[in-house]
Amino acid sequence: MNSAQNAKRRGRPPAFNHDDALEKAMQAFWEHGYEGTSMAVLMETMGMNKPSIYAAFGNKEALFRKALQKYVSGPSAFVKDAVSEPTARQVVSVLLTKAVELLTAQNTPRGCMIVQGALSCGPESEHIQQELICYRSNFEGSLKERFDLAKANSDLPKDANTATLAKYVAIIHQGISVQATSGATKNDLMAVIDVVMKNWQ
Amino acid sequence: MNSAQNAKRRGRPPAFNHDDALEKAMQAFWEHGYEGTSMAVLMETMGMNKPSIYAAFGNKEALFRKALQKYVSGPSAFVKDAVSEPTARQVVSVLLTKAVELLTAQNTPRGCMIVQGALSCGPESEHIQQELICYRSNFEGSLKERFDLAKANSDLPKDANTATLAKYVAIIHQGISVQATSGATKNDLMAVIDVVMKNWQ
DNA sequence: ATATTTACTTACCAATCGGTACATTAATTA
DNA sequence: TAATTAATGTACCGATTGGTAAGTAAATAT
Structure with a gap:
């Protein structure tokens, strides 16, 4: 227009x-x-x-x-797609796999912009730091909601703590981001994802 | 003297x-x-x-x-003690539990100094960034060595990939650090540790 | 008491930080 | 062609950055 x-x-x-x-x-x-x-x-x-x-x-x-x-709407847009996967297990698997692919890609910076944009900073950047915390919190919140839905659908056990599961997946994601900036390769991190998924209920 | x-x-x-x-x-x-x-x-x-x-x-x-x-020799000294625990499972459990206690303590800053000291930075701080990467790599390396020992002692299965397991634990630790700076409480993170340990082989 | 040694205080340095005033250039409108 | 509009380039602003030169204060040694 x-x-x-x-x-x-x-x-x-x-x-x-x-x-x-x-x-x-x-x-x-x-x-x-x-x-x-x-x-x-x-x-x-x-x-x-x-x-x-x-x-x-x-x-x-x-x-x-x-x-x-x-x-968020570009490189990180896969997050919204991932939570639409049919099962909780697939949500986690697709999310983490695509995250590893993005965060270790050759043509883009390593790591996640939302994690390392302002993890620690001086006093004049605290607004941005808070904004990024908010983004991460929303990410975790959408995971929890998806797990709540899975629980309602008996895709997750009745006694599953969805908030804790969401935080667990968020922690894996954020840890992967730190590793990616430190030089971990795609294969390194994919192997870890395999372990995570093998342990998944 | x-x-x-x-x-x-x-x-x-x-x-x-x-x-x-x-x-x-x-x-x-x-x-x-x-x-x-x-x-x-x-x-x-x-x-x-x-x-x-x-x-x-x-x-x-x-x-x-x-x-x-x-x-390293002060607040983070518990790491060296943790890897001396008798079994791999106890190493991981003690390590992550004490990490959560430190990183969410009230009287000290949130998060890990080695993770957020210079995760991303300008060009004039790249030496420090590299130094911190080195510290994290050594941390992960000492975990791998401990898991190698556990494997030799049949404390871990013969086919265990110790490097991947070490990276997995390092990822959890680094993810916890990010969460701690974002305001996650000790209880939040302890619940995640419970999930991790429940999944541990 | 004087000299020497060490640490402190004040004042400053060039460089860079984020941000802006002002004049110029290149387009469209009249 | 002249007027208007919008984006440009240059040159600057005060504040802050990490780092230092120089003089002063407080101790011991001679």
């Missing part, structure tokens, strides 16, 4: 593509975290100068939040 | 206690990570001004490394 061609907007046309620039920002934040990514490197990777970035995306915090949304 | 009282050193006596100051630095780095802890807050928490810190501990990187050693 409001594409550049149709709109014929008045002033000087932007020299950047909004989506491409945000993708670059996402990659930078993904790799080096919120505090570890300076406006200077954002300028370079996005191919924009600072005033253009601020005009297009707001300040650094706003840019990070938009990059985070792009991460 | 070289205590202040016995030595009768020449010049002006230090106004700080070396060990106490390092303890304070450790707590600050533990809570906010390497990059998130500025020299300004280190000055305040250590009760020393900058030149005294540099004279006593070297630059920020050297100070962090010394704080890290203090963390």
Whole structure:
């Protein structure tokens, strides 16, 4: 609708593509975290100068939040698909397998942006830290809901503690993310997933 | 031997206690990570001004490394004890239980200093990031060696993949660390440990 | 008492941080 | 062609970063 061609907007046309620039920002934040990514490197990777970035995306915090949304709806979109798998076991298996594939992929940064974006930080980044905590909590919450459904369907035993199971899977996922940044390979982590799934009820 | 009282050193006596100051630095780095802890807050928490810190501990990187050693031989010393437990199962159980107790304690920062000290960072902190990766790798390596021993003692099955088991336990530990910083309680995480141990071979 | 040694305090350094004022360029509209 | 609009490039802002030079204070040795 409001594409550049149709709109014929008045002033000087932007020299950047909004989506491409945000993708670059996402990659930078993904790799080096919120505090570890300076406006200077954002300028370079996005191919924009600072005033253009601020005009297009707001300040650094706003840019990070938009990059985070792009991460959730892009590389991390498989999470929503995984919880739609027919059984709890398949949910866990698909979720962890696809997570390992993403977090150890060669063409993208290692590890999960939501885990390492601002795990620990200085006082001026606490809002972002809290936002990421919220994202992780929602992830865990959606797992719990899916397990509640499985329990109602007798896919999980009646006495299953769904909150604990959800936290267990979240812990595996977050541990995998730490391992991926530390250089663990896809095969290393897939072997661990095998152990986890072998133990799954 | 070289205590202040016995030595009768020449010049002006230090106004700080070396060990106490390092303890304070450790707590600050533990809570906010390497990059998130500025020299300004280190000055305040250590009760020393900058030149005294540099004279006593070297630059920020050297100070962090010394704080890290203090963390390993202090709060995190239980790891060495845990791997001395008589069976692999007890090793894992004691290790994870004590980890949860430490990482969710009220009087100390949440989470593990070795995990969140510099999980992602800017280019000027990559040495520290690498050092922490090394520490985590050594932790995992000592677990593998312990499992190798258990395998030799028929405490673990002959076909057990000890490297994978070690990575599995390391992943649980690192996931717990992420959870602890995000506000998970001791009870939350102990329940997960119960699940892990119930699944343990 | 003087010299020496050591640590402290103050003040400063260049570099970088996130963020912005201002003038310029390139497009459309009149 | 002149006016308007929007995005650009440059140059700057105060604050903070890690790190240090230089002078002062407090102890011991001569």
